[in-house]
Amino acid sequence: MHRLYFIIIPILLMLVACGGDTPDKKPVKKVKKATKEVAAAKSSLNGKKLYMTHCSVCHMPNGLGMKGAFPPLANTEWTNGPAEVMIDIVLNGFNEEIEINGDKYVTPMAALPHIKDDELAAILTYVRSSFGNESSAVTAEEVAVVRSRGK
Numbered sequence: 001m002h003r004l005y006f007i008i009i010p011i012l013l014m015l016v017a018c019g020g021d022t023p024d025k026k027p028v029k030k031v032k033k034a035t036k037e038v039a040a041a042k043s044s045l046n047g048k049k050l051y052m053t054h055c056s057v058c059h060m061p062n063g064l065g066m067k068g069a070f071p072p073l074a075n076t077e078w079t080n081g082p083a084e085v086m087i088d089i090v091l092n093g094f095n096e097e098i099e100i101n102g103d104k105y106v107t108p109m110a111a112l113p114h115i116k117d118d119e120l121a122a123i124l125t126y127v128r129s130s131f132g133n134e135s136s137a138v139t140a141e142e143v144a145v146v147r148s149r150g151k
């Protein structure tokens, strides 16, 4: 009988020690940290992923477009201009004869209003900081403002 106590008591003590310590403090912190990291990873990943889904068919994954058909998104007056102009191009379409690096583009770009505010913000933030562009980030609020103005 005595021997059994020597085995059971330490086990009970260990259970109490673990049970009392971990659920209260450490896991809560860990979960919060993990959530933050996931959110950060998500917002930096989404822009590229969404660009691939919504824009790369025409503007190409490298943002260089297709000469004479789809304009590049690298260092153009639009990608380096005010965010609201880019937002307007995507939400309402674009139909102007433009010239970039000596190449003319005459085919219009269709409006893509189905892209959600936060998604478009992520896409445009990605475009404005990729392909050699160094323009400011775009927020979902800015997209909502342009959307509410209508065409």
Ligand code: HEC
Binding pocket: 051, 054, 055, 056, 057, 058, 059, 069, 070, 071, 072, 073, 076, 077, 078, 079, 086, 089, 090, 094, 095, 096, 097, 098, 105, 106, 107, 108, 109, 110, 112, 115, 123, 124, 127
């Ligand atoms: C179906 C093809 C197509 C898709 C998809 C498309 N575009 Fe365009 N885009 C065009 C064409 C064509 C033009 C030129 C329109 C014109 O000159 O009138 C253009 C022009 C632009 C311009 C202005 C010119 C420049 O090169 O700076 C921007 C900015 C732009 N697109 C961004 C985007 C973004 C961001 C997406 C994704 C959300 C997108 N486009 C999706 C075809 C497309």
